[in-house]
Amino acid sequence: MSALFAGLAEIFEVDESEISSASELAAFNWDSLAIISTLALVDEINGVLLDGQALAKCETVADIEALIAKEAA
Amino acid sequence: MLTARIKAIAGHLPEGRLTNDALAARFPDWSADKILDKTGIAERRIAADGETSLDLAEGAAKALLAQEGLNPGEIDFLLLCTQTPDYVLPTSACLLQARLGLPTSAGALDFNLGCSGFVYGLSLAKALIESGQAKRVLLVTADTYSKLLAPDDQGVRTLFGDGAAATLVEAVEAQAPLIDPVVFGTDGLGGERLIVKRGGFREPSAGADMVLEMDGPGVMAFTLGHVPKAIEQLLARTGRTMDEHDLFVFHQANGFILDRLRKKLAIPPERFVIDMREVGNTVSSTIPLALAPLLSQGAGAPRRVMLVGFGVGLSWAAASVVI
Structure with missing residues (x-):
């Protein structure tokens, strides 16, 4: 998942060390642009198109990881 | 063989401008630089109160006729793509026929599509010409989405601008078709992805x-x-390949989405046209506005261009054309 952490760090404009599965998305700027950017990021690294509304409901990075696992299954 | 070709394009934009500085003043969490970085748009053109799609369409069509030295009497069909017509009825294309002085023998119709509209219009023009029903089709795209944007909706106000484009599609003799068969797509289940709910008859305004x-x-x-x-x-x-296409002109939705698409499709940046910095997302006019300067470069060898429109409907269409 390091590609996901690196990508999220870029989206949130923070250092990669600040991103872990436990990270709360509300601590960053989890706005519509961040959601759109994350959707494109996951498409690029996992080849999976997430449901936008489900992604918007994620509260932690772990939630995003779980959504990717569910969609990829 | 008789084939349709894109002969010329002219654009027309309203005078009003919405800059990133003005947007940043209204939405302080985004700086002007961040808006440019994320959207690829520096400013949008905004129609004045009382200035409509029909006015913009007239401006574009008149610019095209003047540019080509064409008499209005030589146009035998008018297709107008708009989602912001002057009236529920009559059809804006009929009013535009009169404003332009097109012959009363000309056919004229509106069709309601957004970002896929230009490619659909090209397909309709091709069909009219190649079936022998028209020789010169004026395809006009015009919209004033700014009149549909909530003042506090940052997500859409940073993207959309108003504008119009007029494209002359005409019959020529050539060895091979200059507009290949178009592929279409529709998914009405996504109708609510982009929607104006009020103002029709389901939810009167x-x-x-x-x-x-x-x-x-x-x-x-x-x-x-x-x-x-x-x-x-x-x-x-x-039966063509990506490599056969010299240029790719996709609907200019915003810089971010175009950048992701380009990377996903592995298209070299020098062949991928991005031309929306000064106008924003003008809906059905983005493709012709981006094509216009490529056509006027003129004299060089013919180039094959892929056009892809996608958006509200949901609706999409792709075409391979020679310009």
């Missing part, structure tokens, strides 16, 4: 409540999922 609602992540997922598939279908249908 009480006045100033005709507002565009956009599900940004939903539109992004649609685009990244469907555009590559549409291109695969176009290549299969036409």
Whole structure:
């Protein structure tokens, strides 16, 4: 998942060390642009198109990881 | 063989401008630089109060006729793509026929599509010409989405601008078709991804409540999922390859989405046209506005260009043309 952490760090404009599965998305700027950017990021690294509304409901990075696992299954 | 070709394009934009500085003043969490960085747009052109799609369409069509030295009497069909018509009825294209002085023997109709509209219009023009029903089709795209945007909706106000483009599609003799068969796509289940709910007859408008609602992540997922598939279908249908295309002109939705699409499709940046910095997302006019300067470069060898429109409907279409 390091590609996901690196990508999220870029989206949130923070250092990669600040991103872990436990990270709360509300601590960053989890706005519509961040959601759109994350959707494109996951498409690029996992080849999976997430449901936008489900992604918007994620509260932690772990939630995003779980959504990717569910969609990829 | 008789084939349709894109002969010329002219654009027309309203005078009003909405800059990133003005947007940053209204939405302080985004700086002007961040808006430019994320959207690829520096300013949008905004129609004045009382200035409509029909006015912009007239401006574009008159510019085209003047540029080509064409007499209005030589146009035998008018196609107008707009989602912001002057009236529920009559058809804006009929009013435009009169404003332009096109012959009363000309056919004229509106069709209601957004970002896919230009490619659909090209297909309709091709069909009219290649079936012998018209010789010179004036295809006009015009919209004033700014009139549908909520003042406090940052997501849409940073993207959309108003504008119009007029394209002359005419019959010529050539060895091979200059507009290949177009591939289409429609998914009405995504109708609410981009919608203005009020103002039709399902939810009549009480006045100033005709507002565009956009599900940004939903539109992004649609685009990244469907555009590559549409291109695969176009290549299969036409028997062509990506490499045969000198240029790619996609609907200029915003810089971010275009950048992701370009990378996903592995298109070299020098062949991928991005031309929206000064106008924003002008809906059905983005493709012709981006094509116009390429056509006027003129004298060089003919180039094959892939056009892909995608958006509200949901609706999409892809074409391979020679300019």
